[in-house]
Amino acid sequence: MSAEIIDGKAAAARLRARVGEIAAAFEAVAGRKAGLAVVLVGADPASSVYVKSKGKATVAANMASFEHRLPADTTEADLLALVDALNADPAVDGILVQLPLPKHIRESVVLTRIDPDKDVDGFHPVNAGRLATGLNGFVPCTPLGCLMLLEEQLGDLSGLDAVVIGRSNIVGKPMAALLTKASATVTVAHSRTKDLSSHVARADIVVAAVGIPHFVKGEWIKPGATVIDVGINRTEDGLTGDVDFDGAASVAGAITPVPGGVGPMTIACLLRNTIVAAHRNAGVQLGKDAI
Numbered sequence: 371m372s373a374e375i376i377d378g379k380a381a382a383a384r385l386r387a388r389v390g391e392i393a394a395a396f397e398a399v400a401g402r403k404a405g406l407a408v409v410l411v412g413a414d415p416a417s418s419v420y421v422k423s424k425g426k427a428t429v430a431a432n433m434a435s436f437e438h439r440l441p442a443d444t445t446e447a448d449l450l451a452l453v454d455a456l457n458a459d460p461a462v463d464g465i466l467v468q469l470p471l472p473k474h475i476r477e478s479v480v481l482t483r484i485d486p487d488k489d490v491d492g493f494h495p496v497n498a499g500r501l502a503t504g505l506n507g508f509v510p511c512t513p514l515g516c517l518m519l520l521e522e523q524l525g526d527l528s529g530l531d532a533v534v535i536g537r538s539n540i541v542g543k544p545m546a547a548l549l550t551k552a553s554a555t556v557t558v559a560h561s562r563t564k565d566l567s568s569h570v571a572r573a574d575i576v577v578a579a580v581g582i583p584h585f586v587k588g589e590w591i592k593p594g595a596t597v598i599d600v601g602i603n604r605t606e607d608g609l610t611g612d613v614d615f616d617g618a619a620s621v622a623g624a625i626t627p628v629p630g631g632v633g634p635m636t637i638a639c640l641l642r643n644t645i646v647a648a649h650r651n652a653g654v655q656l657g658k659d660a661i
């Protein structure tokens with residue numbers, strides 16, 4: 371093993387502490403806490419755990435957490451009514467509807483109902499459009515966390531060759547947009563990509579967001595490259611990423627582990643987006659580089 375292990379847990383703890391300080395200052399000025407509402411439909415065990423840990427992290431960062439747990443047979447109309455109520459609630463700065471939703475509810479209808487200025491997940495098409503066109507908006511937490519880890523590791527990314535494997539709306543596409551904005555040269559690979567390994571072999575930065583355990587092989591990686599493993603796969607051997615960690619760690623310059631890499635940054639970035647939303651919604655100034 372030669373690669374440096376990127377400590378996402380430590381980076382996330384630093385970001386959460388910084389958000390906590392800013393949230394305390396916000397409360398003193400605004401006379402209320404910044405608030406995050408998290409909505410869970412159904413009782414999927416993994417989702418339940420995430421929602422609980424988001425709530426704990428929110429309170430630990432001096433913000434108010436509003437948890438809404440709805441039964442699995444909740445109708446789309448009832449969920450939309452809750453989103454409308456949260457959109458109208460001045461104590462709520464950020465709204466997160468935990469995915470996946472039960473099959474009888476259309477995700478795109480629900481996500482599009484969230485007020486874009488409370489959309490701390492950055493999933494609303496308005497925020498996707500803002501990111502694509504360089505306007506201020508909310509960036510999805512997972513790719514934002516990946517970018518923060520990359521910039522902390524490498525500094526300026528301009529001119530670096532990056533391959534993003536995966537083109538989902540919540541990870542791959544916004545990741546590619548962020549890397550493009552950071553002046554990397556970006557290739558987006560997906561299930562129809564021909565000769566994926568040849569693309570990966572050229573990359574200084576590899577972001578794997580595929581959803582297949584150990585999918586990216588160590589032999590594909592360019593020596594010294596930085597590897598960001600977004601994958602969260604629950605297997606018989608426990609939680610594993612989308613990268614063959616042992617193989618990649620013997621050639622990469624730096625790599626994120628799973629667990630302890632991108633996952634903790636996702637939650638820290640959610641808190642970051644929420645405190646930014648609170649300042650905007652309350653009309654309180656936040657320094658440009660405050661966070």
Ligand SMILES: NC(=O)C1=CN([C@@H]2O[C@H](COP(=O)(O)OP(=O)(O)OC[C@H]3O[C@@H](n4cnc5c(N)ncnc54)[C@H](OP(=O)(O)O)[C@@H]3O)[C@@H](O)[C@H]2O)C=CC1
Pocket residue numbers: 512535536537538539540541542559560561562563566579580581582600601602603612632633636
């Ligand atoms: N750490 C965190 O905070 C988070 C982790 N995740 C994890 O990240 C991973 C990706 O999530 P998500 O983006 O939502 O997943 P999706 O299933 O939405 O997207 C997967 C992408 O991988 C591509 N893909 C599938 N098979 C191949 C293949 N054989 N070769 C190349 N590309 C392929 C798909 O291509 P195509 O478009 O052609 O189908 C698709 O674009 C999952 O493991 C998920 O659990 C997700 C969110 C947050």
Ligand SMILES: Nc1nc(=O)c2c([nH]1)NC[C@@H]1CN(c3ccc(C(=O)N[C@@H](CCC(=O)O)C(=O)O)cc3)C=[N+]21
Pocket residue numbers: 420466467468469470491511512602609628629630631632633634636637
């Ligand atoms: N509206 C919405 N927004 C999301 O951001 C969202 C979602 N729905 N649905 C599910 C995915 C997944 N996701 C993760 C968050 C944290 C960890 C995380 O903290 N992982 C820990 C391990 C936790 C464990 O042991 O399970 C780690 O990687 O170290 C993982 C995955 C957010 N998602």
